[in-house]
Amino acid sequence: MVVKPNACVPQFLQYSLLSKYLKEDQIDLEKLRAAQPHLNAEELGSCVVIVPTEKEQTTIAAFLDRETAKIDALVAEQEKLIALLKEKRQAVISHAVTKGLNPDAPMKPSGVEWLGDVPAHWEMRPVGALSRRISYGFTNPMPTAESGPYMLTANDVCDGYVNYADARHTTEEAFASLLTEKSRPEIDNILITKDGTLGRVALHDGSVACINQSVASIAADTELVTPDFLCVCLRGGVYQDRMIYEAGGTTIKHIYISRLAKMPIGLPPIDEQKAVCGWLSEQMNIFNALVVEAERAITLLKERRSALISAAVTGQIDVRGAAEAQAA
Numbered sequence: 001m002v003v004k005p006n007a008c009v010p011q012f013l014q015y016s017l018l019s020k021y022l023k024e025d026q027i028d029l030e031k032l033r034a035a036q037p038h039l040n041a042e043e044l045g046s047c048v049v050i051v052p053t054e055k056e057q058t059t060i061a062a063f064l065d066r067e068t069a070k071i072d073a074l075v076a077e078q079e080k081l082i083a084l085l086k087e088k089r090q091a092v093i094s095h096a097v098t099k100g101l102n103p104d105a106p107m108k109p110s111g112v113e114w115l116g117d118v119p120a121h122w123e124m125r126p127v128g129a130l131s132r133r134i135s136y137g138f139t140n141p142m143p144t145a146e147s148g149p150y151m152l153t154a155n156d157v158c159d160g161y162v163n164y165a166d167a168r169h170t171t172e173e174a175f176a177s178l179l180t181e182k183s184r185p186e187i188d189n190i191l192i193t194k195d196g197t198l199g200r201v202a203l204h205d206g207s208v209a210c211i212n213q214s215v216a217s218i219a220a221d222t223e224l225v226t227p228d229f230l231c232v233c234l235r236g237g238v239y240q241d242r243m244i245y246e247a248g249g250t251t252i253k254h255i256y257i258s259r260l261a262k263m264p265i266g267l268p269p270i271d272e273q274k275a276v277c278g279w280l281s282e283q284m285n286i287f288n289a290l291v292v293e294a295e296r297a298i299t300l301l302k303e304r305r306s307a308l309i310s311a312a313v314t315g316q317i318d319v320r321g322a323a324e325a326q327a328a
Contacts, residue, residue: 071305086159098236150167150208198247
């Protein structure tokens with residue numbers, strides 16, 4: 001919709017439309033939470049805006065321009081910090097799963113240009129040789145239900161975990177009769193997003209679930225590799241970059257499981273795999289705590305921004321003094 005201000009300063013009306021008293025107190029939020037969120041012009045037009053004098057509107061808008069810009073800058077700093085933490089996290093994973101934990105270990109050429117040297121006692125094995133099965137999920141339509149087995153798509157597989165909270169469900173009957181085993185991941189299968197946002201990797205925790213065609217599933221050969229180690233390898237930056245590089249498609253990129261199966265992995269002995277995973281688990285806990293802290297700061301800043309806007313456009317705070325101080 002386009003709103004054309006009438007007898008109102010446009011910037012002031014913009015902030016009014018962003019305010020809590022209009023968005024939350026007057027607009028029916030249930031309609032915006034529906035399966036098909038909607039808001040029509042009549043409903044928006046019936047909302048009441050508190051309109052002070054034109055001079056006060058201009059003063060309030062100028063005040064909010066300045067103050068929200070400060071808050072937005074702080075939010076941007078926290079978002080940059082999160083991006084840097086995630087980059088560092090991938091780098092730490094990459095180093096551990098390609099160089100090991102012993103800085104004095106003898107090294108040898110891996111024979112793979114993009115991988116470089118690996119510890120001399122490690123073997124090089126393609127992903128396919130470390131797997132009992134590599135497949136992807138269903139392509140046929142599946143019914144949805146309020147409860148029942150999860151239907152996981154690429155949107156539900158995140159970096160290091162599966163977001164079951166937002167996943168859809170299907171019926172027990174459809175789960176049992178319309179799917180083959182390749183669409184029903186087992187506990188400790190590795191899930192990889194192969195379409196859309198590529199390369200997010202998580203270990204399946206055994207919840208009753210099926211995957212659609214946008215998600216690949218790897219069943220690790222546990223005599224050769226622990227599922228944890230193979231999962232954390234694929235989360236590392238060097239392997240992430242390679243998966244993206246190998247992705248095919250024109251306008252929409254895809255990770256092909258045939259190419260994924262050929263990707264070489266530096267493989268330490270099982271005991272060392274477990275040691276690497278244990279050390280990385282401690283490191284990831286540190287990184288994750290820092291990310292959560294930054295995300296909490298962003299939430300608080302956005303709440304502060306929203307409260308400031310609402311208070312200013314409803315006259316709960318007097319911004320005239322701030323405007324005069326700024327002018328001076």
